[in-house]
Amino acid sequence: MRRLFLQFAAASVLTAASIVTAFAHASLETGETAAGSYKAVLKIPHGCDGKATNLVRVEIPEGYIGVKPMPKAGWTLETKKGDYAKKYDLHGEEVASGVTLVTWSGGSLPDEFYDEFALSGTLAGVEAGQTLFFKTLQQCDGAEVAWTEEPAEGQNPHSLEHPAPSLTILAAESGGHEGHGAAPQAVTAGDLAITSGWARAMLPGQPTGGGYLTVTNNGQTADKLVSAASANAGKVEVHTMEVVNDVMVMRPVEGGLDIPAGATVELKPGGLHLMFMAVKEPFKEGGSVPVTLEFEKAGKVDVMLPVQAKPGGEDHSQH
Numbered sequence: 219m220r221r222l223f224l225q226f227a228a229a230s231v232l233t234a235a236s237i238v239t240a241f242a243h244a245s246l247e248t249g250e251t252a253a254g255s256y257k258a259v260l261k262i263p264h265g266c267d268g269k270a271t272n273l274v275r276v277e278i279p280e281g282y283i284g285v286k287p288m289p290k291a292g293w294t295l296e297t298k299k300g301d302y303a304k305k306y307d308l309h310g311e312e313v314a315s316g317v318t319l320v321t322w323s324g325g326s327l328p329d330e331f332y333d334e335f336a337l338s339g340t341l342a343g344v345e346a347g348q349t350l351f352f353k354t355l356q357q358c359d360g361a362e363v364a365w366t367e368e369p370a371e372g373q374n375p376h377s378l379e380h381p382a383p384s385l386t387i388l389a390a391e392s393g394g395h396e397g398h399g400a401a402p403q404a405v406t407a408g409d410l411a412i413t414s415g416w417a418r419a420m421l422p423g424q425p426t427g428g429g430y431l432t433v434t435n436n437g438q439t440a441d442k443l444v445s446a447a448s449a450n451a452g453k454v455e456v457h458t459m460e461v462v463n464d465v466m467v468m469r470p471v472e473g474g475l476d477i478p479a480g481a482t483v484e485l486k487p488g489g490l491h492l493m494f495m496a497v498k499e500p501f502k503e504g505g506s507v508p509v510t511l512e513f514e515k516a517g518k519v520d521v522m523l524p525v526q527a528k529p530g531g532e533d534h535s536q537h
């Protein structure tokens with residue numbers, strides 16, 4: 219079989235560059251986690267324009283509750299408390315307010331050293347795929363850096379000059395969600411019928427996986443698959459794949475996938491597919507993956523994709 223050369227060489231170079239950039243920005247040591255207790259370790263990699271850092275202030279994002287900062291020798295620690303935007307349940311107790319701003323000041327962190335500033339707390343009321351931004355102000359003698367930029371919808375966060383340290387919420391550990399070798403199921407929603415769904419079994423350590431299904435529109439009006447989500451993946455995208463000059467190119471479908479009136483749209487290996495990203499537990503043969511599809515007209519539709527091991531298909535190991 220002829221090997222297709224994937225367009226990943228360029229992607230790998232980009233990744234290497236992003237890693238270098240990431241070290242130069244204020245960032246969180248752990249940038250991905252599931253809801254529950256979370257220790258935020260903020261890394262300050264350098265001073266401001268060569269000057270020593272003497273103040274670090276962090277805005278606590280909504281959804282990170284019961285926050286306690288860790289004192290640091292040589293630094294004065296101050297917290298500001300306030301009301302959260304909503305009420306949370308923390309170990310059976312209702313929590314409506316807490317620490318919203320933390321400041322470490324009066325220390326001196328030379329430009330040539332890095333240091334860490336830690337918080338402990340609980341991520342509550344957050345959803346898989348959501349990103350929390352820990353806006354940070356870094357002050358030095360007469361200079362400052364505000365790490366407060368958030369990427370706009372669809373913008374590459376690596377293109378920002380001073381991105382806010384960010385945390386992506388992952389799906390909780392699966393357990394009880396997986397069926398046992400469930401047969402493919404047909405689901406109807408309005409004029410749509412969803413059939414032949416399955417997800418490909420993944421290799422241990424593989425972070426991304428593929429899912430397939432067929433959507434038939436039995437109605438008189440066009441619909442559109444606008445998004446997909448799964449409790450078993452941090453993010454789900456609809457991808458197209460085509461071979462251009464012997465190069466296999468995979469990319470997200472822009473603006474939703476059209477399901478024309480009377481048409482059948484197949485997501486199948488080697489073509490359109492669901493791409494599961496930030497998968498915590500690789501899909502195992504015999505299990506099943508819950509997916510919520512959102513259509514413009516038919517609304518949200520829940521489907522279960524049985525996990526099957528089949529040869530071939532697109533290579534998801536690299537992105």
Ligand SMILES: [Cu+2]
Nearest residue numbers: 457468493534
């Ligand atoms: Cu893909």
